[in-house]
Structure formats: structure tokens, C-alpha cells
Amino acid sequence: MRGRRQGCLESFCQAACRATGLDDFGDPYYRTGLRVLLRALRRDVRLTLIGHMLLRRSVSLALEQRLLIQEARKAQPELFAAPLLPPLVITGMPRCGTTFLHRLLAVDETMRAPILRELVEPVAREPGVSHSLRDLRLKTELAVMRHLNRELDARHFIRSDAPEECMFALAVTFRTILPWTLAPVHAFLAWYMHADRRQKYREYRDILALLQRRDPGRRLLLKAPDHLGSLSELIAAVPEALIVVCRRDPAIALTSFNSLIDGLHRVTAHDTDRVRLGQASLSFYAAETERYVAARRTWPDHILEVDYENLTRRPLDVVSDIYRRLGLPVGAGLEERLWAFIAGNPKDKHGRHVYSAADFGQTADEIRQRLGHFC
Template sequence: MPLDYVELVDDARRRTGLSDLGDTGSLEGLKVLVRSVEEDVRPTFVSRLSVRQLAVSILVNRLTLVEKLRKSPDIFDRPLVAPLIVTGLPRTGTTFLHRMLAADPAHYSLPLWEAMRPIPAAVRRDRRRFQVGLGLAVRKLMVRGLDRIHPISVNTPEEDLFTLGGTFQTWLFWQALPVYGYVDWYLRQDRTAKYRSYRAWLNVLQAAHPGQRLVLKAPEHIGGVAELLAAVPEARLVQIHRDPVTAFASFISLISHTQGKVIGGVDAARREQTSLRLLAGEMQRNLQARKHHSSAIVDVRYDELVADPIAVARRIYDERDLAYSDAAQAAIECFVRENPQNKHGIHRYSTHELAIGVDHIRSAFSMYSEGFGFAGPQGANHR
């Protein structure tokens, strides 16, 4: 199961029959990823297969995007219906809020199968739903209890993992494997090209769903607010805030589940330290961007969302001047009624299970915690 830059690119080209990847200078991240897997992970067959599938999928999507630009350049000059984009630290309720807002029939949010394969292959039958569904079934067999942590199905709205990954600057690989060297590289990168590519994807998706507002979500956006708004100035952002210690403990629980099924032993302390550098570093970028772009962001607190999600939805609509129609109200109320907290079981985790101390975590997020009222003790056990 080789992990070689040239071979991965050749594989994607064989699968699509396409060859033009655009500016290959922005593929440095793929080379860094391959090196990091070899140096950091002590890869098994399963981990190599996992990385290979992710990398080739991103390359396939990139090839199809460049081909779309060649064949239909007018798409990329069209205006967007102002997209509504949800972000926040991982494990802060972004998935619930995203799917609630997506319930409005005037909105469109990518189901998992379309998020992973936004452009169909040039073949007679569109097999994207089947292929993604098969891959998800295998993943759920490997990661038992995944739905308790992050409920997922082939047809439910999912985050912008693959549309954000076209330049190989993405959190996706860290969530899959402990690629420490890759994270070090990622934190030093300018995000301009990443969000230009993201804008191109939004144009493609808007053309496929004309008239509907795209409702999107990715915690990864917290570190790219300035670049996102430069590339997509019409974007309307919603950011959720939760005690970062709680969110961090939940995130470590998640990646312990996902990484643990594709690798053997892992240095828990090193994984937590790297996760902390990633999330705290991204939050520092967020705080800097908010000095200039705070008016573009609607802030929502996690406890507010849990207590009265419909009131949160109404406030977002009001603050972003969106029409809260009778159809929107009925759909949102139905979603909330059918998706109570812990519907798929309780996700249990504790800060006591962490290898690094709570004080260290809180110190890393001190500026954020002080700014949003999370500076005091918040408790040790959470769900």
C-alpha cells in the first residue's frame, strides 16, 4: 500500500481520466503529509489505506474542479446567495446548529455523499451515494459507537471537509492520524489559496442548487475567518462558544476513537499537546480576525443553544436579515423535536482521563476564555 506523492497523483488521474491539477505548487501539503505519515505514525496497512483513500479523494475532487473551471468558466463569476457558515471549536454544538439551520427548505446543505464528492464523475450512472455509503458502513464497523460522539449518515448534512482540503491544508488528516509534522507545517501556512479554492467550490455548489442559500459548517474555519471573508465577502458567519476545556476533552475523546482504530499504540500526551497547539493556535487567529470582522459574526453560546435552540435560530435569522418563513419555522421545530440531546446515546468523557492538566489547557485558551466568560472553573466531568 504505497504512500508516494507521484503514485497518489497518478492514481487520481487514472480514476478520472483527467490530468490538470491546476497550480501544483499548492500541493506541498500532500508531500508533507506523506512524509509525516512515514515519520510519525509507524503506519500499518489500515492507516496507509486510510490516508491513501483520503488523499486520492481530494485529488479526484481537485481534478474535477479544474475541469469544471475549464468547461464552464462562467459559473465562477456568478454571485452567491449569501452563504450561512457555522464554525466554532470542535465539540461545541456546531453539527446540531448546522443541521437545524439546514432544515429550512430555502436552504441547502451538503449531505455526506455530496460533501465528499461534490462533482459527479463523467459516467452514465452517478454512484456517489452508494460509494460513500459503503465507505461509511466500513468506518462504523471499525469505530463502534461513532454515532454517540458524532452522528453521521450518508444523507445527513456534513461539514466542509473535502471542499476545504483541495490545497491539502486541512484538519482532516489530524483527525484521522497523529501526523505531528503535518500539524507543525499546517500552523505556519497562509490560508489565502485555500479559501480561493473554497470559493470556487461554493460557486460550483450554488450553480447546482440555484436560488437556495448554502448552509455550511466547519470548526476548521475558526482559524481562517480573515481569509474566508476575503474570498467570500458575502458569507454570514455564526460562531458557537463553549468552555474550551470541556470542548477539548470531548475532542480528544473523538480522535482517540477515530485514530485508535487505524494505528497501534500512540503517545497520548504528545497527541494532546499537538491538539492543544492546533486548536489554541487557530483560536488565536480567530481572535485576531475578530478585531476587524466582528460585525460579520453572530455569536452563540453552547448553553444558550442547548436551552432553547429555536430561540437561537430566530436570533440568527434576525441578526442576518434572513426571512423566517412559516415553512422555515415548521421545519426547524420538527428538526428540534426529532433530535433531542443524546438521541444516539451519551458520549461520556472526563478531563481526568487527559494526560495534560486542566490548568495547562485553560492557560492555552486564556485570551479566549477571558473574552467569552469561561475563565473560572467549569467542572471536570462532561457529556
Template sequence: MAQHASQFTVNDNQRPRWMHWLNWGGRRLQKLGIQVAPLNEASLLAAAQKQSQLNDWGDESFRIGLQTLLTALNEEADLSLVGRLFLRSDLVRLLTNRLKIQETLKRHPEILDTPIHRPLIIMGLPRTGTTFLQRLLAQDPQFRWLRLWELLDPCPPPEQDAPKPDPRIQSAQKITQQYETLAPAFNTTHFIGAQQPEEGNILFEHAFATPLFELRAHVPSYRAWLRTQEMVSEYQYYRQQLQLLSWHWPGRWLLKAPSHIWWLDALTQVFPDACIIQTHRDPCTVLPSICSLATIARSIYTDQVDLHGIGQYWLEHLTAGYKRGRLFRKEVSTASICDVQYSELTQSPIETVQAIYKFFGDQLDQVTEQRMKQWLKANPQSKHGIHRYSLEQFGLTETEVKQQFP
């Protein structure tokens, strides 16, 4: 059933007036042949080298993904001035991080001997409860999970018992405040906080190989390229970053990224003892939810957001990921994957967690269970607002979606 337009969360996403004026100025400058915030490889690499005072890139295969992304951003994304400024800052940060990671691994090769044992990895289509489950399981002190601040700036490797708060926490808080200003409805769809658990997908940005870029911008040629990648080397680099982050902060990793469903073969090859959880939810709910999130995210980077175009884009994208994951599970029956239904997770979260622990041969003690119950009480589903959306809003129908997800 269609909802009234005013009830949709995307309609609450009222961007600040100065943003419209700045983007207007950017369009005027572009007509005069003046391009602010250039998104070209040479400029970005030079900026990262200057900022970090480093120049050893290590394995330079990442540049193929970077070049592909930049071409798509410049030719397909219809970026606004604010979008270009924001993306340029982001890309320079990622390149700077890559230089610092390379330098740290070069100075401390022993980092790559850091063990990663039986990581608990959550995956599934986006908007299927992966974030909720990760943050619930994060109440178990045995787990080491990724905080947003260390994802945004992994070097120097964080210390578990640092004598004072890491200054990177404050830097990450400024970034979350920027998101809140530029896309006011973003936290309703996906709450972000500097010290909140976040998805490991962000580390794949350092390899310029992740669907996260597609969430921000219309980049179909980049998506086409990404689908041809086997991703084994990218997952190996992901593992190296996890080793770096757990060097001075050990623990059993609790990780999540919906996009793992795309590359289960690479994931299980690089993490052969991984304990994998796959979440499931009605695709007729998943599709409009991810479309709503993408619409709000893209509003930061462009003034031209085509709702029906986003609907078709994500229908095709999620269908392809769903089929690839299903094919892997059919062909590789030895993979240790625990299935979790969204309805059961939200209605009976503690019982669902108990079932997960039992599946993998782990024990849920009473103290940890109580911590989880306290977290649930303090974090009701509507704590940051109610996310409202519909299939019709994005030009989709139940029949069309169900045909793609048998």
C-alpha cells in the same frame, strides 16, 4: 471529576478482530522490507490519473501540501496496514476529484460566474455545537447545504431535481459503513450519514490544507506547515468548488467548519458578505470531547494511540486557534459575527435561531420554525448514544486548560 474508565466512549470502540490480524501481518511484511499501500506522491498521482483518465492538474501548488502531508504520514504517524490502505484510497480519491474538478471548470468556465450571496457560515472551536446548529438551520428550505455524498465526490455537479437518486449516495453509504465497522464508537461522537449536512472542511482536503488530516493521524510537521499558510488561495478554491456544486443546485449557502476560526482573515477576504456565527462552549468540556473523537478516529489508522499525547496536541492546537480568532476579531471589528453560547443553543434552540435571524436581518417564518421543532423532537442529543469523556483521561487538568483560555 474523573469517570470510571469503562464509562468512557473510547472504551466502547472495539475494533473487529480481523483488523488486528491484518495490522499484525502488515508489521511482519514491513520487517521484511515490504511496504504495502505506498504513500508516495508519484504513485498517488499516477493512480488518480489512471482512475480518472485525466492529466490536467491546473494550479499545482496543492502538491506542496500533499508532499508535506505524505512526509508526516510516513515519518510520524506510525500507520498500521489498515491505516495505510484506508489513507491511500482516500488520497487517490481526493486527487481524482481534483482532476475532475479541473476538467469540469475547464469545460464550463461559466461555473465561476455562479453567485454566492451572503453565505451563512458557522465556526468556532470543534465540539461547540457547530454540527447541531448546522443541522437545525438546514431545516430552512432557503438554505443550500453540503451533503456528505457530494463532498466525497463533487463531479459531475449534482442536480437539485435529478430524476432518480444519485448513485454517489450509495457509494457514500458504503464509506460510512466502513467507518462504523472500523471505529464502532465514531457515530456516538459525530454521527455521519450520506445525506446528512457535513462541514465544508472536507472540500479543503482537495487542496491538502486542512486540520482534518490531524484528526486522523499524528502529523506535527504537517500541522506546523499548515499554520504558516495564509490560505487565501485555498479559500478561493473552496469558493470555486461551492460554485460548481451550486451550478445546478442553487440556494443560499449554509456552511460550517470549526477551523474557519484559524483563518478568519482569508475567509472574510474571499467571502466579504458572509454572515458568520461563532459558537462558544466551556473549553474544559471542548478539550476532552475533541480528544475523544480524535482517539476514536486515529484508531482506524494506527495501533498506537497515546491518550496523553493527544491531550497535549489538541490543547496546544485549540489554544492557538482560539487566540488567532480572538486577535482577528479585536483588530477587525467590522466583521459580521453573531456569537452563540452552547448552553443557550442546547437549552433554547428555537429562541437561539430566532436571535440569529434577527442579528442578520432575516425572517424566520412559522412554517420553518415548525420544521425545526419537528427535527428537534426527532433528533434528541442522545439519539446515537451518550458521548462520555473527561480531562483526566487525556492527562489534562481544569487549571491547565483555564490558564490557556482566559
């Protein structure tokens, strides 16, 4: 069994080498997470055809990008040594308004929110037929997911050419919650809960350097709930960053997240268990929020908290607070663009998302009690 596991990992690595013509993956720490993921996929899950395609594609792309990033480090060391414009990073528990705030701020032309297409491939390939085919494949995969999960847009609107979570770029580390969003890999989630994340964020800084290179004069605007339990590691690696943390009643946030993930798992896996999903998510976010509370005590000057109710009721006040903290003026015409975005993106624009803690064998009080340190 051990030999077969190793062979599966090596076959993915060899395929990535053939696809890129490269053979240096950099720091080998990534292999631990990849090995845990592959084992979990074999033992935890019976993948559907689309699930098999998505997970295989995710692993292959991540390994190819590891090779390309390492090649870029060798060819352009000065790029990775250059200072970053202080990036703005939005995080929080999932379903706390991070997507709305991220896309709202993206209307500011002085900021740049990377789109999904460039996040899955932070090292851009040369334009050509293969580039167009990869873009078409990504759009097709998203279209298939929407077809099989008709409520996906209501739960999380995602397109290849729209701003998206930088979690997708961190797939190269094999230390993110991304695999859990794609399939019920319980063993991987349990491992990641306690995994060391220092090297992950050293590589995150390199990814930001690659993204900034595409438009050096604009501040990167980034977003991922995946950062919440890793802020100490993120700030240590990217001390320039200002972190905005969105806060919401955790019982609502966690249940909404469970509903989103359940819908995705039902597309990618034959056997799903809502009660087990709810237990796994609650344990994971109990640990993540404990880590966040500790980071907030250590790095108070780097973190600005935003209340969900304020964000939804008085979004421009929240934006003004963020800009004051950044020391940035609200430029001419920005307020008008912000209001235009708000008017064009009302709540439930893509459908109403209905969910209940009872669907996952939980109560709101149980969740709030478990996450009392965060409340």
C-alpha cells in the same frame, strides 16, 4: 529518501490523471501540504489496514477532484465569476454545538446543507455504475468505521446522505485538519498550524460555486470547525458570507474533541499516544483561537457569536437572532419544523459521550489558562 518521497507523491498524481483522463491540477501550492502529509504518514504512523485504505482513498479522491475542478474552470469560467447567494457558515472550536445548529437550520427549505457524498466529490460524476460503486464504497467505509469504533455515533453521527462539514470538500487543498482526524499525523498538524491559507479559500469560493450550481435558488448552509482560525482568509475570499461562531467552555470542547479523535486514531493506527494527542490539540487550538480573536476585531460585522448554553437551552431564540442578522424572516411553518427537529434529536440520542481531560494528561484549568485569550 528525497527521491522516494517525490516518487510517492508523483505516483498518486499519475494515478489521478489516469482515473480522470486529465493532467492539469491548477495552482501547484497544494503539493506542499501533500508532501508534508505523505512524509508524516511514513514517519509518524503505523497504519492499520483500514487506516491505509482510508488515507489512500482520501488523497486519491482529493487529487481527482483537483483535476475535475480545474477542468470545470476552463470549460465554464462564467460559473466561477457569477455572484454567490450569501452563504451562512457555522464554525467554532469542535464540540461546541456546530453540528446541532447546522442540522437544525437545515430544516429550512430555503437553505441547502450539502451532504457528505457531494462534499467529497463537489464536481459530480456522471450517473452510472461507477457512480453507484463510489457511493457504495463511501457507505461501506463509514459502516466499517462504526463497527470498529462502536462509540462513533455517540461522538459524531455521520452518514453519506446527511449534511456534513465542508472540510471534506477542502481536502483538495491539503490544508485542512482533515488528515489529523483520520490518523495521528503530528508533523502534518504542526505544519498546517502555520501554513498560509489564502489560496485555500480562493479555492473554497470555487467549490461553493460548484455546490450552488446544483440548486441555484437556495442559500448554502455550511459548517466546519476547520474555519475557525482562517476567518480573515475566508471573508476576504467570500465577503458575502455571514459567519456564526459557536462558543463553549474550551476545556470541555477540547477534551470532547480529543476523545473523538482518539477513537478514530485507534481504528486507523497501531500506535496511539493520548498524552501526545492532547498536547498537539492544545497547541493547535491555542494558535487557531488567537487567529480567530484577531479576525473578530477586523471583521466584526461578518461574525455572530452563539453561546452553547443558549443554543442548547433556547435554540429557537438563537435561530431568531441569526435570521435577524441575515435580514431573513422566519417563514411560515419553519418554527414547527424546528421544534420537530429538536424533539426528534435530544441530547445523547445516539449514546452518551464520556470523556475526561485527565485521559489526555491535562486538567481543565490548564486548558482554560492556555486558551485564556479565547475565554
